[in-house]
Amino acid sequence: MxxxxxxxxxxxxxxxxxxxxxxxxxxxxxxxxxxxxxxxxxxxxxxxxxxxxxxxxxxxxxxxxxxxxxxxxxxxxxxxxxxxxxxxxxxxxxxxxxxxxxxxxxxxxxxxxxxxxxxxxxxxxxxxxxxxxxxxxxxxxxxxxxxxxxxxxxxxxxxxxxxxxxxxxxxxxxxxxxxxxxxxxxxxxxxxxxxxxxxxxxxxxxxxxxxxxxxxxxxxxxxKHLDGICHVYIDEGADLDMAFNIAVNAKTHRYGTCNTMETLLVADAEAAAILPRLALAYADKGVELRGCERTRGVLTDIRAAAESDWSEEYLAPVLAIKVVDGLDEAIVHINRYSSQHTDSIVTRDHGRAMRFLREVDSSSVMINASTRFADGFEYGLGAEIGISTDKLHARGxxxxxxxxxxxxxxxxxxxxxx
Amino acid sequence: MxxxxxxxxxxxxxxxxxxxxxxxxxxxxxxxxxxxxxxxxxxxxxxxxxxxxxxxxxxxxxxxxxxxxxxxxxxxxxxxxxxxxxxxxxxxxxxxxxxxxxxxxxxxxxxxxxxxxxxxxxxxxxxxxxxxxxxxxxxxxxxxxxxxxxxxxxxxxxxxxxxxxxxxxxxxxxxxxxxxxxxxxxxxxxxxxxxxxxxxxxxxxxxxxxxxxxxxxxxxxxxKHLDGICHVYIDEGADLDMAFNIAVNAKTHRYGTCNTMETLLVADAEAAAILPRLALAYADKGVELRGCERTRGVLTDIRAAAESDWSEEYLAPVLAIKVVDGLDEAIVHINRYSSQHTDSIVTRDHGRAMRFLREVDSSSVMINASTRFADGFEYGLGAEIGISTDKLHARGxxxxxxxxxxxxxxxxxxxxxx
Missing domain, CATH: 3.40.605.10 (Aldehyde Dehydrogenase; Chain A, domain 1)
Incomplete structure (x- = not known):
């Protein structure tokens, strides 16, 4: 032939x-x-x-x-x-x-x-x-x-x-x-x-x-999209029950999908209150945690995250966690390491919500919702042929x-x- | 350096x-x-x-x-x-x-x-x-x-x-x-x-x-766009004064622009009525004509168009002319030779106008207007960075x-x- x-x-x-x-x-x-x-x-x-x-x-x-x-x-x-x-x-x-x-x-x-x-x-x-x-x-x-x-x-x-x-x-x-x-x-x-x-x-x-x-x-x-390195950022003053539910759902609803959270960012002010509670839930589901230094100040027994963890799509029960000073550091981290697929903020602050929406350069940007919603059916497209992280033509x-x-x-x- | x-x-x-x-x-x-x-x-x-x-x-x-x-x-x-x-x-x-x-x-x-x-x-x-x-x-x-x-x-x-x-x-x-x-x-x-x-x-x-x-x-x-090989098709039963004005304007308003007509298509039924009148106007402006066999049946003294003329962007006072049986042949010719930039039909027939609009696969498709209008300012975009003949993202x-x-x-x- x-x-x-x-x-x-x-x-x-x-x-x-x-x-x-x-x-x-x-x-x-x-x-x-x-x-x-x-x-x-x-x-x-x-x-x-x-x-x-x-x-x-x-x-x-x-x-x-x-x-x-x-x-x-x-x-x-x-x-x-x-x-x-x-x-x-x-x-x-x-x-x-x-x-x-x-x-x-x-x-x-x-x-x-x-x-x-x-x-x-x-x-x-x-x-x-x-x-x-x-x-x-x-x-x-x-x-x-x-x-x-x-x-x-x-x-x-x-x-x-x-x-x-x-x-x-x-x-x-x-x-x-x-x-x-x-x-x-x-x-x-x-x-x-x-x-x-x-x-x-x-x-x-x-x-x-x-x-x-x-x-x-x-x-x-x-x-096309190559990777789904998706983030959830828990903002200072966020509703911690909401943050808990979203962070658990975004990671554990399914591990192998491209819209699964791979890195959790937490504002320093909330780290002590939310991380131990999340760690218990993740432990319950068998999720391995890898944290930055500040995260390990709260969750003392987890493994240290390496630089490579911030750009890894685990597609597995593994989660990288980083404590950040606040919104600015979260946006910088996301725009550097995200695969521009889907990133979400959990917040009560309108101004910071809208800044996150405008300034995070990803195909789907969310406020107070699980990254798992980034999907043609959930968005009402009826069906999807795929998800695009390209900027031209079709995005998301x-x-x-x-x-x-x-x-x-x-x-x-x-x-x-x- | x-x-x-x-x-x-x-x-x-x-x-x-x-x-x-x-x-x-x-x-x-x-x-x-x-x-x-x-x-x-x-x-x-x-x-x-x-x-x-x-x-x-x-x-x-x-x-x-x-x-x-x-x-x-x-x-x-x-x-x-x-x-x-x-x-x-x-x-x-x-x-x-x-x-x-x-x-x-x-x-x-x-x-x-x-x-x-x-x-x-x-x-x-x-x-x-x-x-x-x-x-x-x-x-x-x-x-x-x-x-x-x-x-x-x-x-x-x-x-x-x-x-x-x-x-x-x-x-x-x-x-x-x-x-x-x-x-x-x-x-x-x-x-x-x-x-x-x-x-x-x-x-x-x-x-x-x-x-x-x-x-x-x-x-x-x-x-980007590479070429502007733009067509005007004069349909059977078209208003011949309108067809005359558009065909003259699309070719002679400016020669060096990408939205200038390079090939004129004429329905057989109108060839004898419109071509001699157009030939006079083009001669007046110094436009050289190159025609298919049927065109040369009407305009006996013009040069024969070679196959290569149908895909040439002259950017000069030269025009290729082809007589076609009707709409079907015009659409096939355009979709084969056009650079998918801008193509226009002159017609009185609603059904054929809409078929041309739907079936010509170009970045701008026009009914009863000069191809010279394909331009960001004329379209009301305020300004243009260029014209695209790509299909993805920005077109036209x-x-x-x-x-x-x-x-x-x-x-x-x-x-x-x-």
């Missing part, structure tokens, strides 16, 4: 299909999503069989247990995929809205129309349900997609792709609007991220290593709108420039 | 200054702009002297006449710079607005706050007035700037930079919020576009060669808003995730 020629053909197909998807009606795209749902529902046996082959090969290749778990397509997971397709079909269509229409002194009316980006490349690992999630969000927002899943999920993804194609065809859309790479060749990724003529944006989903490699080598814009949880762009539209009656 | 160390220091300065500028009030930033205006006004003699040195060196180096013209800082051009500073100070401040605030089922309120991007690198050629324009737009939108002008304008730019620094200092802002590179070393550009830790976005302004090089090599996002004329981003803000009252 000539991988370069194969990828070029996929790119051409996608670009051609993208014009047709962009010009299609909301009803047509919804019909394709619902037909794909029905096709998947009718193909449960084929999906199970394909997935069993992936699982068997995975076991042969000694994939570790968490990877095998993510790879498995249980009946319940298939149900969730079907529900997801119905939910995406029910979301409002962002495409086509014209906003900010103003009449200019020349007489022309100028506005902005929301339009699809074109072709979106998705690169992800193991979980085959991402194939359905990502394809459905891209299709709903009027885009064509090229999906590259993990090679360990190839049979499952190919079976899913056949159902998506059935849905597209039954709605009269080109089946090339959603293309799943049918090769395990790793060189395919290099081609996918290096075809700016055919691909408008890449959304990588997976481990930090994958995303770093893609960001470094891509010649196409990438929507990325829903359908992040998969679109706005172009200027001008309505004239024959105006010429004088 | 160790250029890598110099650029690293500039980057650090800019990042540090950007936090202070972002946290400053609108009034402070406006005061800095007005103080810079006064400083420039008071430094007219020094500016003239520095510019005379650049001009003398330019003549010694045999710079061509248009370049020398762009380099010259006449008193009238200085007046225009001063007016520009006043206008930018008077524009509304985009920073800090919170929009789309919604209460979610969890009780948190989620919205978006408009914030500066951080540090903006501007790379441009010859014209020293760009230094003031670009720096003022970036400062107004709360960003720090690093400016790299043409080496031929080094003395002028350095003199202007001193005035900008005076303005910043008098308003209590760090003078490092606007830094002009004081080295002609070309290696500086390579460093500037390769420091993602210190620079958030690059805006190149200049010839296509410069912009292509920068886009290819940059490790920082670039806001880029004003203050394109120099900002939106982050999510969450207002809670102690909510935790359950």
């Amino acid at each position: 000539d991988i370069a020629a194969y990828m070029e053909q996929l790119g051409r197909n996608a670009r051609e299909a993208s014009a047709k998807v962009a010009a299609s009606s909301t009803a047509t795209r919804n019909a394709a999503l619902l037909a794909a749902r029905d096709a998947l529902d009718g193909a449960r046996a084929a999906l199970a069989e394909a997935n069993a082959r992936d699982m068997a090969r995975g076991r042969e290749n000694n994939l570790d247990a968490p990877l095998l778990d993510r790879l498995e397509l249980t009946p319940a997971r298939i149900d969730t995929m079907l529900e997801g397709l119905g939910q995406v079909a029910a979301l409002p269509d962002p495409v086509g809205s014209i906003t900010d229409l103003n009449t200019r002194p020349s007489g022309i009316q100028v506005g902005k129309m929301r339009v699809p980006l074109g072709v979106i490349g998705i690169i992800y690992e193991s979980r085959p349900n991402v194939t359905v999630e990502a394809a459905s969000l891209c299709l709903k927002s009027g885009n064509a997609t090229i999906l590259r899943g993990g090679s360990e999920a190839l049979a499952s993804n190919t079976a899913i792709a056949a159902c998506l194609a059935e849905g597209l065809a039954s709605a009269g859309l080109p089946t090339t609007a959603v293309q799943v790479l049918e090769t395990p060749d790793r060189a395919a990724v290099g081609h996918l991220i290096g075809m700016p003529d055919y691909v408008d944006v890449i959304v990588p989903r997976g481990g930090k290593g994958l995303i770093e490699r893609i960001s470094r080598d891509a010649r196409v814009p990438v929507i 949880p990325v829903g359908l709108e992040g998969l679109t762009s706005q172009k200027y539209v001008v309505f004239g009656e024959g105006q010429i420039r004088s | 160790d250029i890598a160390a110099y650029m690293e220091q500039l980057g650090r300065n800019a990042r540090e200054a950007s936090a202070k500028v972002a946290a400053s009030s609108t009034a402070t930033r406006n005061a800095a702009l007005l103080a810079a205006r006064d400083a420039l006004d008071g430094a007219r003699a020094a500016l003239a002297e520095a510019n005379a040195r650049d001009m003398a060196r330019g003549r010694e180096n045999n710079l061509d006449a248009p370049l020398l013209d762009r380099l010259e800082l006449t008193p009238a051009r200085i007046d225009t710079m001063l007016e520009g500073l006043g206008q930018v100070a008077a524009l509304p401040d985009p920073v800090g607005s919170i929009t789309d605030l919604n209460t979610r089922p969890s009780g948190i309120q989620v919205g978006k706050m408009r914030v500066p991007l951080g540090v903006i690198g501007i790379i441009y050629e010859s014209r020293p007035n760009v230094t003031v324009e670009a720096a003022s737009l970036c400062l107004k939108s709360g960003n720090a700037t690093i400016l790299r002008g043409g080496s031929e304008a080094l003395a002028s730019n350095t003199a202007i930079a001193a005035c900008l620094a005076e303005g910043l200092a008098s308003a209590g802002l760090p003078t490092t919020a606007v830094q002009v590179l004081e080295t002609p070393d070309r290696a500086a550009v390579g460093h500037l576009i390769g420091m993602p830790d210190y620079v958030d976005v690059i805006v190149p302004r200049g010839g296509k060669g410069l912009i292509e090089r920068i886009s290819r090599d940059a490790r920082v996002p670039v806001i 004329p880029v004003g203050l808003e394109g120099l900002t981003s939106q982050k999510y803000v969450v207002f809670g009252e102690g909510q935790i995730r359950s």
Whole structure:
């Protein structure tokens, strides 16, 4: 197989299909999503069989247990995929809205129309349900997609792709609007991220290593986050019950998510009152604490935090704690060490709350709420394709709108420039 | 001079200054702009002297006449710079607005706050007035700037930079919020576009060669357009007087601008009626015509267009003309050859007008108006830092808003995730 020629053909197909998807009606795209749902529902046996082959090969290749778990397509997971397709079909269509229409002194009316980006490349690992999630969000927002899943999920993804194609065809859309790479060749990724003529944006989903490699080598814009090093700052005079609840929830609700708190900052004035109480709760949950010198003045038996702790995403029951003089030091610490994902202040002081909101340079900044809320569903986007810590285009949880762009539209009656 | 160390220091300065500028009030930033205006006004003699040195060196180096013209800082051009500073100070401040605030089922309120991007690198050629324009737009939108002008304008730019620094200092802002590179070393550009830790976005302004090089090599996002290959399509049944006026204006109002029409598309049904009349007008203005076969069936004495004519930005009194069957062929031609800058339809048909609007994938799409309107001032942005044909982030004329981003803000009252 000539991988370069194969990828070029996929790119051409996608670009051609993208014009047709962009010009299609909301009803047509919804019909394709619902037909794909029905096709998947009718193909449960084929999906199970394909997935069993992936699982068997995975076991042969000694994939570790968490990877095998993510790879498995249980009946319940298939149900969730079907529900997801119905939910995406029910979301409002962002495409086509014209906003900010103003009449200019020349007489022309100028506005902005929301339009699809074109072709979106998705690169992800193991979980085959991402194939359905990502394809459905891209299709709903009027885009064509090229999906590259993990090679360990190839049979499952190919079976899913056949159902998506059935849905597209039954709605009269080109089946090339959603293309799943049918090769395990790793060189395919290099081609996918290096075809700016055919691909408008890449959304990588997976481990930090994958995303770093893609960001470094891509010649196409990438929507991504690398790390979730999130902070909670407990301000002087904060409601300590509220601070306790938020600090416990932000750390212990789930350990492996990118919006989990990894460093807790505490104003010096509150350290003696709140830290021992928190330490008990964390001990109860088995969370290991690593503290700065002042923290260890209060919690004498915890391990000293190293400089590297302030920039580590543990994704585990470990928490770094630093006592700071107050808001200024907290903001400086966050803007230096945060991954610009999500940071929260617990405070009663309006002025300091608003300064934190303005001055912390992260994709989500919160007052008196758990960082765990940074999520497309919790924010009301309906669904999310990922979270972006980039500053340009889409920042924070990325829903359908992040998969679109706005172009200027001008309505004239024959105006010429004088 | 160790250029890598110099650029690293500039980057650090800019990042540090950007936090202070972002946290400053609108009034402070406006005061800095007005103080810079006064400083420039008071430094007219020094500016003239520095510019005379650049001009003398330019003549010694045999710079061509248009370049020398762009380099010259006449008193009238200085007046225009001063007016520009006043206008930018008077524009509304985009920073800090919170929009789309919604209460979610969890009780948190989620919205978006408009914030500066951080540090903006501007790379441009010859014209020293760009230094003031670009720096003022970036400062107004709360960003720090690093400016790299043409080496031929080094003395002028350095003199202007001193005035900008005076303005910043008098308003209590760090003078490092606007830094002009004081080295002609070309290696500086390579460093500037390769420091993602210190620079958030690059805006190149200049010839296509410069912009292509920068886009290819940059490790920082670039806001740019390469070409302006703009189309006017005269639809079947169009008001032919309107079509005539728009086609003449779009081509002949100015030849060297990126929103000038380079290819005229005419529906077959109107070709015989409109082309001879247009040909006379173009001949009158000295515009050379190059036509497809069908065009030459009507205008028998014009040169045949080669395939390469459809993708050429002439920036000169030359026009390519193609007769098409109708709207479908026009859209296919535009989406294939247009540089996605600005394309316009002249039509009386509502359905075809709206199809053109939706299906032409360009940064500005117009109905019954001259492509020459694609411009920040004409669109009401107040000013523009450039025009973007990229799809992500800013598309079309880029004003203050394109120099900002939106982050999510969450207002809670102690909510935790359950």
